[in-house]
Structure formats: structure tokens, C-alpha cells
Amino acid sequence: MIELRQIHKAFNAGRENEFRALNGIDLQLPAQRVTAFRGPSGSGKTTLLSIIGCLARPTSGRVRLHGRDISGLPERFLTDIRRRTFGFVFQQFNLISGLSATENVMLPAYPLGGDRRALQARAEDLLAGLRLAHRRTTHVELLSGGEQQRVAIARALINEPPVIIADEPTANLDTALAMEFMAIIEQLADAGRTVLLSSHDPLLVDSSLVDRVIDMRDGRIVAAAAAAGAGG
Amino acid sequence: MNVWIEKQKYLIDFTLASLARRKAKNLGLLLVYALIVFLLASVMLFTHALRQAANELLAGAPEVVLQRMVAGRHDLIPPGYLERIGRLRGVQEKQGRLWGYYYDPVVKANYTFMVADDRALAPGTLVVGAGLARTRGVAPGNLISFRAYSGKLFTFSIADILPAKSELVSADLVLLSEADFRAFFDIPPGHFTDITLRVANPLEVRNVAGKLAQQFPDSRPILREEILRTYDSIFSWREGVVLALATLALLAFAILAWEKASGLSADERREIGILKAIGWETGDVLRMKFWEGALLSLSAFLLGYLAAYVHVFHFAASLMAPVLKGWAVLYPRFELSPVIDGLQVTTLFFFTVFPYAAATLVPIWRVAITDPDAVMRG
Numbered sequence: 001m002i003e004l005r006q007i008h009k010a011f012n013a014g015r016e017n018e019f020r021a022l023n024g025i026d027l028q029l030p031a032q033r034v035t036a037f038r039g040p041s042g043s044g045k046t047t048l049l050s051i052i053g054c055l056a057r058p059t060s061g062r063v064r065l066h067g068r069d070i071s072g073l074p075e076r077f078l079t080d081i082r083r084r085t086f087g088f089v090f091q092q093f094n095l096i097s098g099l100s101a102t103e104n105v106m107l108p109a110y111p112l113g114g115d116r117r118a119l120q121a122r123a124e125d126l127l128a129g130l131r132l133a134h135r136r137t138t139h140v141e142l143l144s145g146g147e148q149q150r151v152a153i154a155r156a157l158i159n160e161p162p163v164i165i166a167d168e169p170t171a172n173l174d175t176a177l178a179m180e181f182m183a184i185i186e187q188l189a190d191a192g193r194t195v196l197l198s199s200h201d202p203l204l205v206d207s208s209l210v211d212r213v214i215d216m217r218d219g220r221i222v223a224a225a226a227a228a229g230a231g232g
Numbered sequence: 233m234n235v236w237i238e239k240q241k242y243l244i245d246f247t248l249a250s251l252a253r254r255k256a257k258n259l260g261l262l263l264v265y266a267l268i269v270f271l272l273a274s275v276m277l278f279t280h281a282l283r284q285a286a287n288e289l290l291a292g293a294p295e296v297v298l299q300r301m302v303a304g305r306h307d308l309i310p311p312g313y314l315e316r317i318g319r320l321r322g323v324q325e326k327q328g329r330l331w332g333y334y335y336d337p338v339v340k341a342n343y344t345f346m347v348a349d350d351r352a353l354a355p356g357t358l359v360v361g362a363g364l365a366r367t368r369g370v371a372p373g374n375l376i377s378f379r380a381y382s383g384k385l386f387t388f389s390i391a392d393i394l395p396a397k398s399e400l401v402s403a404d405l406v407l408l409s410e411a412d413f414r415a416f417f418d419i420p421p422g423h424f425t426d427i428t429l430r431v432a433n434p435l436e437v438r439n440v441a442g443k444l445a446q447q448f449p450d451s452r453p454i455l456r457e458e459i460l461r462t463y464d465s466i467f468s469w470r471e472g473v474v475l476a477l478a479t480l481a482l483l484a485f486a487i488l489a490w491e492k493a494s495g496l497s498a499d500e501r502r503e504i505g506i507l508k509a510i511g512w513e514t515g516d517v518l519r520m521k522f523w524e525g526a527l528l529s530l531s532a533f534l535l536g537y538l539a540a541y542v543h544v545f546h547f548a549a550s551l552m553a554p555v556l557k558g559w560a561v562l563y564p565r566f567e568l569s570p571v572i573d574g575l576q577v578t579t580l581f582f583f584t585v586f587p588y589a590a591a592t593l594v595p596i597w598r599v600a601i602t603d604p605d606a607v608m609r610g
Binding site for chain 1: 242502503507512515
């Protein structure tokens with residue numbers, strides 16, 4: 001369970017060019033659900049996902065994870081929480097060129113220092129599960145957009161985090177690949193993971209896999225409702 | 233502990249991959265870095281080996297040399313001085329020495345002529361240094377002629393060539409008999425160039441020198457330790473000049489490294505952001521960059537030091553010998569005995585590896601502490 005209380009985020013605070021990205025967000029995100037944040041560019045979706053995923057700190061307000069306030073934790077603890085709790089699928093995939101698909105997938109686990117053979121086997125299993133077994137040694141810059149996204153998903157899953165955060169995941173994909181992505185998300189949700197998405201793609205937001213849609217505008221939540229196809 | 237080791241192995245793996253991904257850039261950096269280490273190490277190894285060689289060669293030299301001065305210039309010792317020294321306490325042995333300089337117009341070089349005190353040479357024969365033999369192209373059994381300052385031509389037979397091992401001090405040396413020396417330089421019997429004294433007890437050397445100065449006010453005693461000190465300061469001075477220049481190069485390199493690190497490319501900044509976003513701590517990023525810097529600087533250090541070692545001890549420091557050995561027409565060609573001084577290696581390591589590490593880590597740390605949310609925005 002993730003709980004947000006009066007979250008504000010301002011960039012360049014106190015300066016002439018101050019920009020308030022989030023203005024008092026109150027939200028509860030239940031576990032094992034697929035939640036989509038919808039809104040136009042600049043509405044604050046990405047900033048909110050960054051704060052939830054411990055990539056950024058709010059200017060004010062509280063973030064609670066399983067009842068524990070994590071807003072004021074030092075960077076080191078925050079990183080540990082991020083590593084163990086969240087898996088990210090970025091809009092631009094953010095893979096590291098020059099490394100193979102397997103090496104990219106293994107990267108988040110490096111700081112944990114586990115057994116190499118076990119880690120490599122897990123990475124290859126994940127790639128195989130996403131139909132990338134034949135591409136596991138290929139450098140990621142040589143993969144197609146869809147393949148790159150699947151590598152990014154495998155990387156998000158390597159530390160077995162309970163929460164997956166995907167920012168505009170279908171923005172760079174054609175319809176077929178977007179459908180493929182949605183199928184993967186459905187599997188993850190079925191496996192009991194919490195999925196948080198930001199998107200303004202109706203194909204994704206209006207799909208049956210989304211349990212809850214939260215509409216945002218100007219850094220505020222304007223509406224939150226169970227999605228049309230939500231079962232629970 | 234195992235986890236820590238595994239983690240370092242992962243970081244080193246990633247570092248190696250990272251270095252390989254920017255092959256051209258890192259190779260260029262490695263070569264420039266190795267070149268600077270090579271320069272510094274060559275100077276240090278060479279001057280250290282020269283000092284060592286000078287010390288070894290001068291170890292057998294007399295403890296005190298007495299020279300007579302006339303109007304501030306070195307002059308011949310007149311007859312009777314040796315006898316006047318008499319029995320000085322502590323002096324084991326005293327001997328008149330004959331030596332002088334000769335300019336050879338054939339090869340435009342100066343030679344040192346000297347009467348051999350440890351070998352009996354037949355009149356009309358010479359023993360010459362390896363440098364001279366090389367320059368004049370002579371071998372044992374050959375004849376060689378020199379025109380004396382009197383205008384008279386003297387022809388000698390080469391009896392032997394001095395061993396190359398002593399070339400540092402014997403490259404231009406010509407050893408001849410006393411009779412030949414006196415005839416060649418027209419020095420009457422009983423006169424000497426200087427007097428050498430052997431003193432067994434090192435603590436007595438200064439006392440002996442003091443007594444000599446008192447007894448012969450027109451003379452100056454020169455101590456072996458003073459000669460050693462002079463050599464040492466000459467080498468140190470030359471080393472200092474070259475090191476000062478090389479240090480400027482090192483400073484320029486540190487600035488370049490700082491520039492390189494502060495001007496991290498957009499790709500590198502993005503990469504650091506990605507690593508942080510997917511769960512690397514600032515410390516992990518710094519450790520990875522530390523390994524990157526360590527691998528680069530250690531490779532450059534080893535490469536540069538090894539190249540310097542080969543340059544100095546196998547190629548007689550051919551690139552910088554003229555500066556460090558000083559001016560000469562007959563440069564001695566000698567092979568220095570390899571000498572590696574632990575303190576010297578540590579000093580060099582400290583002054584080459586640390587500036588690079590400091591110059592690169594600080595700017596990287598500044599990038600690494602920024603929030604990773606920038607990667608969310610592409």
C-alpha cells in the first residue's frame with residue numbers, strides 16, 4: 001500500500017522561474033492493482049511517479065510505504081527501498097548501449113552482489129519469458145523498439161520488485177507492440193504485482209487491464225475512478 | 233565479505249565494459265597518461281642510477297686530494313710538498329698524482345690524460361677509455377698520435393681499452409706512464425698535479441683536511457664526500473629542472489582530466505542517471521568510477537614505468553641523457569645497473585595516480601549526487 005499526503009513539488013523553488021509540478025496530492029494506491037495516471041503533458045504524471053518510485057523527493061508532504069513514512073529518509077535508504085520495491089520501465093527505455101541484453105537486465109542487481117551464475121540464469125529466464133532468449137547476447141542498440149522495451153521490462157523485474165512503474169510505456173510503440181506490452185502487464189498483474197502507469201494513450205488507459213484511472217491536470221488530481229473494465 | 237567481493241567484481245566488470253565502450257577516448261587518455269609517467273619515471277630512474285653508479289665508482293677514490301692554488305687557479309705541486317706533509321696522524325698513504333687535459337682537434341674532444349697508479353705501463357703505450365676508443369676507432373695494438381702543446385708529435389701504441397663498466401668516469405681517459413706524461417706535457421721531475429691521501433678512519437678525514445689547510449695555506453684539500461655531494465647536487469639540480477618541466481606536463485594532464493570529468497558527455501551523465509534510477513547508490517557509481525580511474529591510471533603507471541625502465545636500463549636513457557648527464561663531446565656509452573627504489577616508486581605513484589583520481593572523482597561525484605529523476609524525462 002502506497003499513501004501520499006499533501007504532496008507538493010516545485011522546481012526552481014523561490015526563483016523567478018519557479019514551476020509547481022504538483023499541488024497537494026492526496027492519494028492511496030492499493031497493492032496488486034493496475035493504476036493508470038492520465039493527463040496531458042505537464043499535468044504532473046511523471047513527477048508523481050518519480051516521487052512514488054523514490055527517484056525524487058517532494059518539496060513538502062509525506063509518502064508512506066506500507067504505513068512507514070519514507071519522505072525524510074537519507075538517500076542510501078531511499079535507494080535501497082527503490083531497488084527492492086520498484087521496477088521501472090522508462091518511456092525512452094534507458095538501456096545502456098554497448099552492453100548485451102542480459103548485461104542490461106543484470107545491472108540493477110549488481111549492487112546486491114549476489115551469485116553471478118544465479119543472477120545470469122535469472123536474467124536469461126526473464127528474457128526467455130519475454131521471448132528474447134535468442135537476443136540475450138545482442139547489444140541492446142541493435143534491438144528493435146519492441147525488443148528494447150521487453151529488455152527494459154526484464155530489467156525492471158530482475159530484483160523481483162512488488163511494484164512496477166511504467167512511464168508512457170506505449171508512447172514509442174506501434175499498436176501491435178502496444179498490445180504486446182499490455183499482455184505482459186496483464187501477466188504481471190495476474191502474478192500479483194502492483195502496476196502504476198502514466199499514459200494518455202486510450203488503447204492502454206481504457207483497456208480492461210487497468211483497474212483504476214486517475215486523471216490529472218496542472219499538478220492536481222481532477223478525477224479518480226475505477227476503470228470501465230475493472231473487475232475489482 | 234563474499235557479497236562485498238561479488239559486488240566489487242560486478243563493478244569491475246561493468247567498468248571494463250564501460251572502458252571498452254569508449255575505446256578511442258580511453259586509449260588516447262591512457263597513452264598521454266603513460267607518456268607523462270614515462271617522462272617522470274625516466275628522469276627519476278636515470279638520475280637515481282647515475283647517483284648510484286657515481287657512488288660506487290668513487291667509493292675507491294682517495295679520501296682527500298690536495299691541490300695547490302696560485303692566484304685562485306689550480307697549479308702544479310712543486311717538489312718538496314710530499315715530503316713536507318711528513319707523517320700526518322691518520323694518513324695511511326700519500327701519493328703525487330699526474331693528470332691533465334688534452335684537446336684532440338681530430339675529433340674536437342677533450343681527453344683526460346693520467347698516469348696510471350695501479351698498473352705499470354711501458355713507455356710508448358697507452359690504455360684508453362671506451363668512449364675515446366670508439367670515437368677514434370682504435371683497438372689494442374693500434375697506433376695513435378697526439379701533438380703535444382710543445383708542437384712535438386707523440387705516437388703511442390694502444391695496450392688496452394678500459395672496461396665499459398666504468399665508462400661513466402673513464403670514457404675520455406688516457407692512461408700512460410709517468411715518463412711519457414712528463415715528456416708529453418713538459419712537466420719537470422718532482423712536480424705533480426695534485427697529491428692524494430688515504431685516510432682509514434672516516435672521522436679523521438676532516439681533521440686531516442684541517443691540518444693540511446694549516447700547513448699549506450696555498451693549497452686546498454678536497455674531500456671525497458665533497459665530490460660525492462657535488463655529483464649529487466648536480467644530478468639533483470638537473471633532475472629538478474626536468475622534473476619541474478614534467479610536473480607542468482602532469483599539471484596540464486590533471487587539468488585535462490578535470491575537464492574531461494567535469495565535461496562528462498550527455499551520454500555519460502545519462503548513464504549515471506540510469507544506474508541511480510535502477511537502484512545504484514551514489515557510492516556504487518563513485519566506486520565504479522573509482523575502478524575506472526584506478527584501472528586506467530594503474531595501467532598507465534605500469535606501462536609508463538615499464539617503458540621508462542627499458543628506456544633507462546636497456547637504451548641508456550637515449551632520449552634525455554644529454555640533459556641529465558651534462559655537456560660532453562664524448563658522451564659515455566654505459567649501461568646503468570638497474571636500481572629500483574621503493575620510496576621513489578611510491579612517490580611517483582602518489583604524484584601521478586592521485587592527481588588523476590582526485591581530478592576525476594570530484595566532478596563525477598557532483599553529477600552522481602543529483603536526483604535520478606532526470607532520466608524519467610528522457
